[in-house]
Amino acid sequence: MPEKPIGIFDSGVGGLTVLKAIKKILPHENLIYFGDTARVPYGNRSPNTIIRYSVENARLLQKFNIKALVVACNTSSSYALEILKREFPFPVIGVVKPGAKAAVNKSKSKRIGIIGTEATIKSGAYRKAILSLDPFATVFEKACPLFVPLIEEGWLSGKVTELVAEKYLQDLMDKDIDTLVLGCTHYPLIKDTIKKLVKDKVTLIDSAMAVAEEVEKKLPHRRKSENEGVVRILVSDKTERFERIAKMIMGEDTLIEEVSIDSE
Amino acid sequence: MPEKPIGIFDSGVGGLTVLKAIKKILPHENLIYFGDTARVPYGNRSPNTIIRYSVENARLLQKFNIKALVVACNTSSSYALEILKREFPFPVIGVVKPGAKAAVNKSKSKRIGIIGTEATIKSGAYRKAILSLDPFATVFEKACPLFVPLIEEGWLSGKVTELVAEKYLQDLMDKDIDTLVLGCTHYPLIKDTIKKLVKDKVTLIDSAMAVAEEVEKKLPHRRKSENEGVVRILVSDKTERFERIAKMIMGEDTLIEEVSIDSE
Numbered sequence: 001m002p003e004k005p006i007g008i009f010d011s012g013v014g015g016l017t018v019l020k021a022i023k024k025i026l027p028h029e030n031l032i033y034f035g036d037t038a039r040v041p042y043g044n045r046s047p048n049t050i051i052r053y054s055v056e057n058a059r060l061l062q063k064f065n066i067k068a069l070v071v072a073c074n075t076s077s078s079y080a081l082e083i084l085k086r087e088f089p090f091p092v093i094g095v096v097k098p099g100a101k102a103a104v105n106k107s108k109s110k111r112i113g114i115i116g117t118e119a120t121i122k123s124g125a126y127r128k129a130i131l132s133l134d135p136f137a138t139v140f141e142k143a144c145p146l147f148v149p150l151i152e153e154g155w156l157s158g159k160v161t162e163l164v165a166e167k168y169l170q171d172l173m174d175k176d177i178d179t180l181v182l183g184c185t186h187y188p189l190i191k192d193t194i195k196k197l198v199k200d201k202v203t204l205i206d207s208a209m210a211v212a213e214e215v216e217k218k219l220p221h222r223r224k225s226e227n228e229g230v231v232r233i234l235v236s237d238k239t240e241r242f243e244r245i246a247k248m249i250m251g252e253d254t255l256i257e258e259v260s261i262d263s264e
Numbered sequence: 265m266p267e268k269p270i271g272i273f274d275s276g277v278g279g280l281t282v283l284k285a286i287k288k289i290l291p292h293e294n295l296i297y298f299g300d301t302a303r304v305p306y307g308n309r310s311p312n313t314i315i316r317y318s319v320e321n322a323r324l325l326q327k328f329n330i331k332a333l334v335v336a337c338n339t340s341s342s343y344a345l346e347i348l349k350r351e352f353p354f355p356v357i358g359v360v361k362p363g364a365k366a367a368v369n370k371s372k373s374k375r376i377g378i379i380g381t382e383a384t385i386k387s388g389a390y391r392k393a394i395l396s397l398d399p400f401a402t403v404f405e406k407a408c409p410l411f412v413p414l415i416e417e418g419w420l421s422g423k424v425t426e427l428v429a430e431k432y433l434q435d436l437m438d439k440d441i442d443t444l445v446l447g448c449t450h451y452p453l454i455k456d457t458i459k460k461l462v463k464d465k466v467t468l469i470d471s472a473m474a475v476a477e478e479v480e481k482k483l484p485h486r487r488k489s490e491n492e493g494v495v496r497i498l499v500s501d502k503t504e505r506f507e508r509i510a511k512m513i514m515g516e517d518t519l520i521e522e523v524s525i526d527s528e
Contacts, residue, residue, distance in 0.1 A: 038313050039303055044416070049302050049501045118505075149413035152308070160427050167424065237313045241382075 003223045005030035005232075006215065007061035007090075008070040011053075012040035013152070013242055014185035015072030016249045018095065019231070021212035022070065026219070029229045032064050036261065038236035041148055042075040043117025043184070050119060054080035056261055058088055060234075066090060070215055074184050074207075075117050078125035091218050098214040099181050099207030100129035106203050107179035110137040113172040113202070116183030118143040126183055140175045144168045144184075151186045152241065161193050169197055181205045234259045267487045269294035269494075270479065271325035271354075272334040275317075276304035277416070277506055278449035279336030280513045282359065283495070285476035286334065290483075293493040296328050300525065302500035305412055306339040307381020307448070314383060318344035320525055322352055324498075330354060334479055338448050338471075339381050342389035355482050362478040363445050363471030364393035370467050371443035374401040377436040377466070380447030382407040390447055404439045408432045408448075415450045416505065425457050433461055445469045498523045 006026075008019055012035050019033045034057055036042075042050050054076040058069055068091045071077045071084065077094030084092045103112050114126040121143040130137050146164050155161050172180065180202050182188055188206045195204065223229065233250070235242055238258040246254050270290075272283055276299050283297045298321055300306075306314050318340040322333055332355045335341045335348065341358030348356045367376050378390040385407040394401050410428050419425050436444065444466050446452055452470045459468065487493065497514070499506055502522040510518050 038309060044503065044505060045302065045501050046503050145417050146410075146413055146419075149410055153409050155410075160424065160431065163424050163427065237309050239308065239310050241308060 003030055003225070004065050004067040005032045005230075006068050006070065006219070007032050007034070007064065007066035008072050009034040009036065009057040009061060009076070010073040010185060011036050011042040011075065013037070013245045013249075014148070016246055017185050017188050017206075017208045018070065018072035018211055020249060021208040022215055023229075023231060025212045025216050027228055028223045028225045030223070031229060032061060032066065032232045033234065034061055034259075035233070035235045035242065037239060037242050038261070041117070042073060043119050043148065044145060045119065047079050047119070050075055050079045051083055054084060055087065058084050060259065060261055062088065068093065068215070068219060070211065071095065072185055072211070074120045078120045078123035091220065093211065093214055093218055095185065095207045095211050096125045096129050098210035099183065099205055100126055100133060102207065102210040103179050103181045103205045104130060104133045104137065106205060107137070109176070109178040110134060111175065111177045112137055112139050113175070113177040113180040114139060114141045114183050115144050115168065115172070115180065115187065117148065118145050120183055126181060140172050140177060142168055142172055147190065148184065148186050151189050152245070156190050157193050161190060162197070165190070165193050165197050169194070173198065177202060179203045179205060182207065232257065236261045267294055267489070268329050268331035269296045269496075270332050270334065270483070271296050271298070271328065271330035272336050273298040273300065273321040273325060273340070274337040274449060275300050275306040275339065277301070277509045277513075278412075280510055281449050281452050281470075281472045282334065282336035282475055284513060285472040286479055287493075287495060289476045289480050291492055292487045292489045294487070295493060296325060296330065296496045297498065298325055298523075299497070299499045299506065301503060301506050302525070305381070306337060307383050307412065308409060309383065311343050311383070314339055314343045315347055318348060319351065322348050324523065324525055326352065332357065332479065332483060334475065335359065336449055336475070338384045342384045342387035355484065357475065357478055357482055359449065359471045359475050360389045360393050362474035363447065363469055364390055364397060366471065366474040367443050367445045367469045368394055368397045368401065370469060371401070373440070373442045374398060375439065375441045375443075376401055376403050377439070377441040377444040378403060378405045378447050379408050379432065379436070379444065379451065381412065382409050384447055390445060404436050404441060406432055406436055411454065412448065412450050415453050416509070420454050421457050425454060426461070429454070429457055429461050433458070437462065441466060443467045443469060446471065496521065500525045
């Protein structure tokens with residue numbers, strides 16, 4: 001019998017940075033990824049809809065007999081994590097806590113900036129997670145709704161992206177932060193543009209590696225094998241755009257399968 | 265028995281410009297609008313998903329006993345119009361043909377530009393509609409995927425929007441077009457920024473009024489009444505963002521109801 005896979009979902013393509021990090025740390029595990037490309041983006045939807053979509057995604061992955069679920073979407077992690085933990089029998093790991101922990105560990109001044117989608121920022125999930133680790137930290141938050149569309153358009157650098165980043169990040173820079181959490185799995189793809197703006201004064205936290213380490217720690221049954229694990233990538237809408245970005249992140253031989261998602 | 269309403273759907277908030285135009289021309293008609301805000305945007309999804317969503321939206325409005333359906337979404341009009349006409353018993357009116365007709369009528373040089381979402385441009389629907397009206401016209405097309413997110417962010421003017429518009433429109437300007445079709449119901453909201461760029465050389469075609477005139481012509485039973493018609497606005501996800509933009513377009517006393525959409 002093949003070893004049970006680890007399930008990972010995101011609203012779209014961004015969570016592939018998490019898939020890649022898990023694959024790197026746990027190369028023998030079977031991994032199954034679901035990108036909800038028929039309903040992306042989640043970041044500007046209401047809490048109820050974000051929760052409903054997250055539960056439906058988990059149910060889809062449950063059919064593949066997963067042994068653990070990684071919620072590789074900051075918006076879903078911010079709203080649906082507790083519900084998913086309650087409703088499903090396998091361990092559920094989100095991206096917010098590992099990212100918050102990495103930020104508190106790295107920051108010296110404990111003046112920490114958070115950027116994310118409108119919904120993630122509105123939830124206050126990162127603020128709460130950081131303050132529960134260090135009640136004396138000071139947290140500054142900024143929603144950056146245009147970053148995801150810019151990244152999906154492939155404008156990872158250039159004048160427009162720099163100008164948008166400047167418009168969004170100037171306030172945080174004025175607050176003298178020394179650490180900035182990229183609170184959306186898309187954002188690592190414009191890390192260079194952000195780095196150029198904040199320079200060496202600010203450490204950027206990319207939560208993908210932090211999550212992968214958390215998965216390694218929490219995993220109930222590690223696969224014992226010399227062989228590489230199998231990676232499957234499912235989407236609810238197969239588009240050329242997803243395929244292009246997926247190959248950029250995961251390599252040219254990446255295969256993508258379309259599945260249909262059951263609404264409640 | 266109350267008079268049957270006219271149904272109108274769009275992927276989100278953009279089609280409200282069409283609702284407003286219909287309300288202006290046919291103030292006595294009852295109108296019911298559905299914005300599929302839980303699944304917006306349609307413009308970067310695959311044809312199959314666009315068709316499925318469009319049929320589900322029409323089915324939802326059918327429950328309200330509509331006498332005609334206006335597809336106020338360019339992406340849906342480009343892919344799903346013939347299927348909707350075949351599947352449903354009421355007249356179905358799209359936005360592409362009326363917009364194409366207005367462009368051919370206005371253009372002197374018959375060098376016509378089209379801007380729209382990735383899916384609308386890829387479908388070639390405007391090109392086909394224009395060439396069927398005037399086989400000697402020359403059509404230039406450009407997808408502008410960042411316009412919708414910019415408009416939804418509320419950046420209707422300013423340096424970023426100007427720069428993005430310049431980046432998208434420069435090619436079309438170089439082709440010496442004299443008419444430009446705003447092939448997405450969101451785009452009229454950044455008309456001023458586009459106008460500033462193309463100046464008086466280019467006539468902008470906003471299809472909302474053209475569609476409203478088409479509806480007036482095709483309507484089977486006109487309502488006879490001295491009273492104003494009732495307007496209902498439904499969405500699949502009620503967000504503050506939608507409410508804010510809807511009030512900007514339709515007035516401060518606009519009420520918005522959330523409904524759930526049945527997947528197939």
